[in-house]
Amino acid sequence: MSLDRTRPPVSPPVEPFQFPEFEIASARGLDVYLLPRDTLPLVHLELALRYGADVEPPDRRGSATLTAALLAEGTAHRTSQEVAAAFEALGTEVHTNADWDGTYLETTLRSEHAATGADLLYELLAEATFPGEEVERLKRRRLADLRRRASRPDFLASREMLRALYPDHVYGESLLGSADDIERLARADVVARAGRLRAAPLTLLVTGRFDRDELLARAAHWDRPRVVAETAAPPPQAVPEPERRRIVVVDRPQAQQTELRVGHQGLPRVHADRIASQVLNCVLGGKFTSRLNLSLRERLGVTYGAWSRFSARRGRGPFVAGAAVETEATGRAATEILAELERLRADPVPATELADAKSYLIGTFPYSLQALEGLAGRLEDLATHPDLPRETYREWPGAVAAVDGGALIRTARAHLHPERATVVAVGPAAVLEPQLSALAPVEVVAAADRQRP
Amino acid sequence: MSVSGTTTGLHRHRLDNGLRIVAQRDESLPLVAVNLWYHVGSKNERPGRTGLAHLFEHMLFQGSLHVGTNDHFGYLQQVGGVANGSTWYDRTNYHETVPSSYLELALWLESDRLGFLLPALTSEKLETQRTVVMNERRQRVDNQPYGRALEELHRILYPVGHPYSWPVIGTMEDIAAATLDDVRTFFATYYSPNNAVLSLVGDIDPEEAFTLTARYFEEIPVGRGLPPPPERSDEAGEGGRLILPDEVELSRVYMGWRVPAYGDEDWYALDVLASALSDGKTGPLYRDLVYERELAQDVSAMILPTELEALFLLVSTARPETEPERLEEALLDHLRSAAAETLPPALFRSTRERMATAFLEGQESLDQRADLLSQHATYFDRPEGALEELDRYLGVQPDAVRAAAATHLTASPATVVVVPPERAA
Numbered sequence: 074m075s076l077d078r079t080r081p082p083v084s085p086p087v088e089p090f091q092f093p094e095f096e097i098a099s100a101r102g103l104d105v106y107l108l109p110r111d112t113l114p115l116v117h118l119e120l121a122l123r124y125g126a127d128v129e130p131p132d133r134r135g136s137a138t139l140t141a142a143l144l145a146e147g148t149a150h151r152t153s154q155e156v157a158a159a160f161e162a163l164g165t166e167v168h169t170n171a172d173w174d175g176t177y178l179e180t181t182l183r184s185e186h187a188a189t190g191a192d193l194l195y196e197l198l199a200e201a202t203f204p205g206e207e208v209e210r211l212k213r214r215r216l217a218d219l220r221r222r223a224s225r226p227d228f229l230a231s232r233e234m235l236r237a238l239y240p241d242h243v244y245g246e247s248l249l250g251s252a253d254d255i256e257r258l259a260r261a262d263v264v265a266r267a268g269r270l271r272a273a274p275l276t277l278l279v280t281g282r283f284d285r286d287e288l289l290a291r292a293a294h295w296d297r298p299r300v301v302a303e304t305a306a307p308p309p310q311a312v313p314e315p316e317r318r319r320i321v322v323v324d325r326p327q328a329q330q331t332e333l334r335v336g337h338q339g340l341p342r343v344h345a346d347r348i349a350s351q352v353l354n355c356v357l358g359g360k361f362t363s364r365l366n367l368s369l370r371e372r373l374g375v376t377y378g379a380w381s382r383f384s385a386r387r388g389r390g391p392f393v394a395g396a397a398v399e400t401e402a403t404g405r406a407a408t409e410i411l412a413e414l415e416r417l418r419a420d421p422v423p424a425t426e427l428a429d430a431k432s433y434l435i436g437t438f439p440y441s442l443q444a445l446e447g448l449a450g451r452l453e454d455l456a457t458h459p460d461l462p463r464e465t466y467r468e469w470p471g472a473v474a475a476v477d478g479g480a481l482i483r484t485a486r487a488h489l490h491p492e493r494a495t496v497v498a499v500g501p502a503a504v505l506e507p508q509l510s511a512l513a514p515v516e517v518v519a520a521a522d523r524q525r526p
Numbered sequence: 527m528s529v530s531g532t533t534t535g536l537h538r539h540r541l542d543n544g545l546r547i548v549a550q551r552d553e554s555l556p557l558v559a560v561n562l563w564y565h566v567g568s569k570n571e572r573p574g575r576t577g578l579a580h581l582f583e584h585m586l587f588q589g590s591l592h593v594g595t596n597d598h599f600g601y602l603q604q605v606g607g608v609a610n611g612s613t614w615y616d617r618t619n620y621h622e623t624v625p626s627s628y629l630e631l632a633l634w635l636e637s638d639r640l641g642f643l644l645p646a647l648t649s650e651k652l653e654t655q656r657t658v659v660m661n662e663r664r665q666r667v668d669n670q671p672y673g674r675a676l677e678e679l680h681r682i683l684y685p686v687g688h689p690y691s692w693p694v695i696g697t698m699e700d701i702a703a704a705t706l707d708d709v710r711t712f713f714a715t716y717y718s719p720n721n722a723v724l725s726l727v728g729d730i731d732p733e734e735a736f737t738l739t740a741r742y743f744e745e746i747p748v749g750r751g752l753p754p755p756p757e758r759s760d761e762a763g764e765g766g767r768l769i770l771p772d773e774v775e776l777s778r779v780y781m782g783w784r785v786p787a788y789g790d791e792d793w794y795a796l797d798v799l800a801s802a803l804s805d806g807k808t809g810p811l812y813r814d815l816v817y818e819r820e821l822a823q824d825v826s827a828m829i830l831p832t833e834l835e836a837l838f839l840l841v842s843t844a845r846p847e848t849e850p851e852r853l854e855e856a857l858l859d860h861l862r863s864a865a866a867e868t869l870p871p872a873l874f875r876s877t878r879e880r881m882a883t884a885f886l887e888g889q890e891s892l893d894q895r896a897d898l899l900s901q902h903a904t905y906f907d908r909p910e911g912a913l914e915e916l917d918r919y920l921g922v923q924p925d926a927v928r929a930a931a932a933t934h935l936t937a938s939p940a941t942v943v944v945v946p947p948e949r950a951a
Contacts, residue, residue, distance in 0.1 A: 076741060078592045078638060081601055082630040090556065112554040115886050154817070157807035158872070164879030166806055183883055210820070217823050217845050220775040224671040327773060330664040361599045371596060374657035377665050397665040399657075429604045436606010439555050440623055444890040 089470035102297030124273035135250020331500030404508030544720025558728030561896035569689035577696015591642035718749025
């Protein structure tokens with residue numbers, strides 16, 4: 074049979090990928106999630122605590138990530154360098170960090186080292202001593218890092234957006250905090266936070282090739298005090314959103330391009346519209362063939378790539394659409410982004426476009442689970458959001474498939490708000506202000522003011 | 527240390543038109559990585575037309591005779607494929623990971639754009655991609671703090687006209703100057719089945735995959751004949767130390783040396799050195815410069831896997847109070863130590879452990895595995911080299927590391943680019 078190139082080859086439909094089974098076990102004072110995958114002699118270990126940055130008081134901003142980082146900088150038995158050496162002798166390193174919803178200590182190691190690695194992780198959590206000299210050293214490095222980041226136009230754009238959307242709110246600054254925040258933090262704050270962190274609900278996440286009984290025995294040996302009551306604080310209170318559209322230009326006169334953002338508050342991780350919002354975002358700006366990318370990159374030719382994203386956290390994190398655009402085209406690009414948001418509210422998404430978005434999400438699911446970290450990330454999501462059912466990821470492909478055009482347009486009307494979005498543009502104000510003033514009143518701020526991070 | 531898993535050995539096949547195919551079965555997930563390397567990159571360009579290989583890479587995603595303008599990504603994303611391409615000094619790659627039952631779709635797309643591109647190559651598409659690439663250059667280089675440092679380093683490290691002296695993305699002027707004829711000629715010259723390697727890793731039957739590949743690719747004729755590749759040249763560049771002020775808060779230093787090509791024994795010794803020096807917190811560069819003396823904010827050492835010769839690079843961001851010269855001197859001190867004394871045993875051991883873990887982590891990605899197979903097949907005509915790569919690293923002895931540092935790094939001065947804050951310049 075000769076080859077017909079005029080049409081793509083037809084293949085039988087693919088069954089949606091099934092998220093693998095995992096076990097939930099209890100050890101003394103913690104839960105253990107165990108997800109075996111035998112393909113390689115690797116194991117990913119993670120301690121996830123349901124205590125993140127969103128519980129920081131306003132005058133202790135940055136304490137969550139600082140405390141998390143300091144967990145690796147010395148314990149009762151090891152100095153900072155000795156902690157690093159212990160992991161490096163096993164051919165790995167440890168990552169300790171916090172996001173809005175949780176604090177995490179994780180490492181990927183060869184399976185033969187699983188028990189040793191697990192004990193080391195727990196030692197960091199339970200016995201970190203936060204030496205004063207390490208606290209100061211890390212503060213100095215963070216301050217310098219903030220200064221480095223403040224030269225980046227994309228950092229300036231996202232930080233300006235957060236400040237605009239969440240005034241006087243914990244979400245209104247990056248997880249590092251501002252320079253003032255960092256300078257203000259003292260060892261006593263870290264120690265106090267660590268005490269609360271250690272009392273928070275803890276889950277050990279294990280994925281890869283491991284000996285289940287050996288790891289459960291290690292966890293039992295830790296003899297962690299049982300957590301009697303759920304100590305997690307409620308999600309952050311809502312903050313009133315701007316009622317009308319606003320434009321902020323961060324002036325960088327020598328910029329070669331403009332970093333453009335359009336955003337407003339989004340929806341929390343646990344919400345009836347979460348899955349529909351993933352499909353909506355895929356259509357809007359979640360893949361190469363999304364509306365924003367095809368429009369701004371391929372049709373208008375004003376950017377290398379346009380995207381959009383709903384964040385997923387306990388409170389109403391931001392929705393942002395963005396692109397680095399030709400400065401002379403910023404007005405057109407902003408207008409186009411706002412128009413695409415409006416279009417999704419006004420007109421149903423055509424059936425084929427909707428089907429393509431769903432099949433993309435469902436089809437790429439196994440791709441995103443190739444690495445153990447991908448699997449662990451899903452378990453981490455379940456561990457830090459206890460309202461999510463255990464079957465969330467097994468049900469996810471079916472839930473995506475079930476999103477219909479009606480759900481999509483309802484979700485767009487509920488969660489996309491171009492009429493009161495904030496537009497942020499980082500670039501030369503003299504060229505940008507005239508282009509953007511037709512969309513809303515423009516406020517210009519000097520980058521130098523914003524560069525004191 | 528051995529790697530086991532649900533993978534089998536390598537299968538190789540070659541079509542009459544010269545296309546080499548490598549396949550490896552891995553049933554752990556219902557996916558297949560399809561990875562195609564063309565042995566052409568920025569080194570095959572000439573001054574005045576730099577950036578052509580990369581611009582051309584963009585054109586290859588714009589459809590072909592039987593594939594509409596945005597349909598390459600359209601077809602792939604519809605089935606849950608993840609696709610991309612990249613251009614480098616020595617090669618251009620195109621890759622997609624798709625659910626394994628869509629292997630034929632990927633082969634249809636790849637063979638259509640290799641065999642039937644020219645009818646679909648229009649000046650309108652060229653203009654669109656030209657502006658996309660210019661915006662890419664602005665986003666990644668011209669509007670990035672420190673963005674131009676590496677291309678300036680290349681410019682002064684190599685003599686004028688050396689194939690590695692210009693940036694892969696090209697200069698803005700050259701991107702603007704490319705014509706449709708340049709693009710057509712580039713394609714006709716370099717995009718030939720006998721200048722390509724196709725690697726397939728995933729849930730496939732290798733022999734069936736060969737049959738399917740042959741069905742789609744065998745009718746594509748060999749190109750007109752490849753020009754001889756550019757040759758290695760030992761002629762020196764201007765070298766020296768270039769100051770490049772930028773809109774930054776912290777100074778950064780870039781130090782480079784010309785060293786033996788990827789594949790050479792010393793290349794592997796220098797990669798072990800780079801890893802020992804700068805990976806992790808117990809490596810001397812971090813421990814001394816970032817942690818103990820707090821001269822640097824960050825520091826990294828690396829070697830590029832290039833064909834004619836390689837580049838060994840040290841990059842370090844200074845703390846606000848540190849003068850760049852002091853940081854450079856401190857970095858050179860560490861290199862001198864590495865050239866004079868072998869690595870401490872504990873450091874050497876942990877470096878080896880880390881390389882073994884990193885190799886395993888690399889095996890998690892089907893596309894990364896396929897890419898490494900294509901790399902070894904393209905540069906050395908031996909895809910099995912990909913499976914031996916870890917052994918090559920583990921075979922490096924401490925004295926070989928010391929000797930490579932002494933021969934290639936401390937015997938000649940570094941070429942340096944310093945990026946200080948504009949206001950201080």
